[in-house]
Amino acid sequence: MAKNNSKIPLSVVGKSLPIKDAREKVTGSLKYAIDHKVPDMAYGKILRSPHAHARIKGIDCTRAEALPGVFGVVTYKDAPDLIWEAHWHNYRGHILDDRARFVGDEVAAVAAVDEDIAKQAVKLIEVDYEILPDVFDPEDALKPDAPQVIAEGNAREPFIVSWGDVDEGIKASDIVAEGSMNFESQHYAPIGRNACIAEWSGDRVTMWSSSQTPSECRDGIAMGLGVPLSKVRVISMPSGCSQGMWWSNNFQLVTVLLAKKVRRPVKIELDQRECFATVKRRHLERSRGRIGCSKDGSLVSIEVDHIFDNGGYGFKDDPGYLCADMWGKSLNGRFAVQGVSTNLVTAGCMRGVGDVTLGAFLERLLDMAAIKLEMDPLEFRLKNHIRAGDPLQQLYNTELAEDYQIPPECKDKWPQLFHLSCEALHECLTKGAELFGWKEKWKGWGKPLAVEGQKRRAVGVGTGTHCCGTEEDGGTSAIVRVHSDGSVSLSCSMGRHGQGSETTQAQIVAEALGISPDQIDVEAGDTEVCPWSHGSVASNTAYRAGFTTKSASMDARYQILEIAARHYIKGEPEQLDIKDGIIFHKEHPEQNMPLAEFMSTHQPDTLAPPVIIGRPTERMPPTITLARQFAAHFAEVEVDTETGQIKLLNYLATQDSGTMLNPKVLENQVSGGAIIGSGFALVEGMVFDEKTGEVLNPNFLDYKVLRAPDFPTQFETLFCESYDPVGPYGAKGAGESPIAASIPAIAQAVYNAIGTWLDVPMTPERVLRGLGKI
């Protein structure tokens, strides 16, 4: 596997097949969780805390329970004394307890015959709160006398990675630059709202909701309710663009608890305000650090201190950055990251977590060094970025290095761990520069490309990276079933949030089995059918789910060939192949049999049931130790120095995601990432009330995202393919590096236009402050 980097001719992989549910989406017939109903369903509504931090001294539900049409109320008294934890510590806490930790935190929930009555009943619940001191600023929350938001204390264990000696490195550097950067909290701004429907049957519960992580959602319910995994079935339904928002969220567990208490199915549907202000968001982050280089532009030392807030229920200790590996050529490095709890709404992973923020700060440090060296940012990046075979410094210097050793039986198969498997970033940068016209447009640091009245145009380039799935919390699996008519079902727990995985995974199955993709259907959300998987997180699906899907398909294929060779076509299984749905002998193609005929003919015995079931048989190397996706973006901006407005004029997004499984799906990921990354760069940020921490812009009117007219019509994507030895047919992850490259490119362009660095988002107001005009 690792040795074979050569490309084999592919028939289905690499084609821009339309996404499987495109027709349903454009005709509006696709059913989301919010559309789902079950018979005899009650409607739930959640009572939310008006206080940032409070203890519930007393709670009286008598009036609410007495309201006609109300089935029942749950409070913390009904919740098990169990702590549940979501994927990557995005939530840690009870379903309900006697504390409110942010304005909007869940306090109780009512089930009633309709939503209106549930809403009225919620207002009849009387809560006696003891107001507790609160804290909103992450740095304040670290002070010794700060109010403690959670029982474990506000400060998480600092996450520190270091190699070499940064102080010595700085001493040995010819030039040194220092900087800092603050990031507001970006929101997922979900286009679709979510709902949860829970129905108990005896001691078994079925839950419908939109989730990217069906398996983990099931585990969370089992953990929070204290029931065996076998008693929980999650059916994840499609969602709109989720970006890490809809994983497992506490409102789902509240629904399950409420349905159990009122002994009937319950649906809780979040309204727009609840989606924005009560679920989660990207962390508030602050970076500072210094960088040292030698005269020739080689990195000698990078040092970063980074702090991020977890809000009320996040529990992360590192934001998940891979950007440190990107600049691991630096002889010395130290990255200290500190997570801290606050009385703001919970913060967690959002698309490109860590690499969007800390990654953008690293790029800023690089730029600051390049300014001192008077070096072209493109050249500087080409000189210093990680190349195939280079060590993954950041990761190598954690305890992971000891966990992930190559088992003896895999020595010949696996690539070298803790070294980058492949990379086409240099190609993205050079080919991108050519397409963008970098040479003509780059005029030097702090120099605009053109000045027209009060408007200045300038260009910038930036890079982004992220993982291709990780192993934390468990593995990833898939099942391939070949039916008696030769059609195939793939079951792989991925969720459906517009990422197109059901299409790309079907292409992998079709390629491996030699059949037409229209013969394949994919179940991506039912935990009763799908084996455990991480789901569609951490850019996992193309790479890790793809590996396992391919492995399961190859297993099914081998079973078919084995039986065919035994009974129908003379030869060894290795001498047979399947193409276009026909099983044939490679040397004697006239000996053949259609797969459909084979599946309906062959008599089952104990080894071969009428349905052939393929499962992954290969061991997957720990992918975090070898694979990375890369993006390089080029932006041309126009800054109005009187109004502070920044306009994107021209944008090029280049991408290395290994082999393109489906170019259109990939383009969708890359352009989506670029737009949402640019949105964060320019306008997106949650506004919190200074006194209460309440979210003041919990809707699309007040929280702005970029829309079509905000993004330049001159927008292009360019793909440079590397070939990953582990990923299916050489493919890698795609979703998260594109969002990480926007801020660096735009921030650099803005610097070149106005000569100053800004915090994120780079609002017109920050531009004018940067220019000293206000």
Added chain:
Amino acid sequence: MNNTTFKYLRPISPVKACELKDKYGESSRFWAGGTDLLLQWKEDVVCLDYCIDLSFIPDLDYIRKDSDAVSIGALTRVASIETSSELNHSLSIIREAAGELATPQIRNTATIGGNICRAAPSADMAPPLLVLDAEMKFVSASGERWVAMDAFFLDLNQTALEENELLAEIKVPIPPVETASCFLKIGRTVIDIAIVNMAARMTMDDRGILTDVRIAFGAVAPTPLRIKAAEEILLGTDVSTIDDTLVGKVSNKVGDEIKPITDVRGTAEYRREISRVLTKRAIENIIQTLQGRLNS
């Protein structure tokens, strides 16, 4: 606490509508396009026990031009205004403002009357109507009266309309030929509520002396408003003599007169600064047009 349901009433004439309003008073609301009202009701901002839907009243949706004015029915959709060929020359700023109001979907539903009567400080239709000296026709069960646009906005979300009155028509006088106007808006993105919006209109005589100057701003005070102290500086000046110093003086006067606040869209400081900038740009734009006409 708001009810979760409301009574729905459908009058078929303005007088009937006013009678219903008389009857139910503050617990009732007129429903025009409903794009804002529905959200306000859901968010418990307004009380809506009785929804008086005006959509079925005939003949409140029109744009009519006669020799001296263009009359716009209060229920005219913003989208109709955006595309109206009647609103040309210096009235085209009404069209421009309509084109920058929210999204195409909302413009297809929202009405000009609703945008004005909601009396939001940021109402995009307000500054053009203020600088064009529009007049508003109010009707009630007992008759009708006319109120100048300049006297329409009283305070935040408050207008000169009595509880039982309904805005029926907006009449915009057609200014003399030697008039130029400008509408400018700054939002966080292309589709946004204004951080600041403004309009200006100037008329000159045949010698190039400014005989009429109007400058109006939105989102910088509790109501959209004219900045009369700034207008006065320009009134009576010769368009060929207006220089940067004078423009700066007018812009600074605008900065002094407005009372912006800080909200999620922008700070008071930013609003003040860009109000000066927009004043400057609008004057430059208008003067350039007028000077061009003078020279031709």
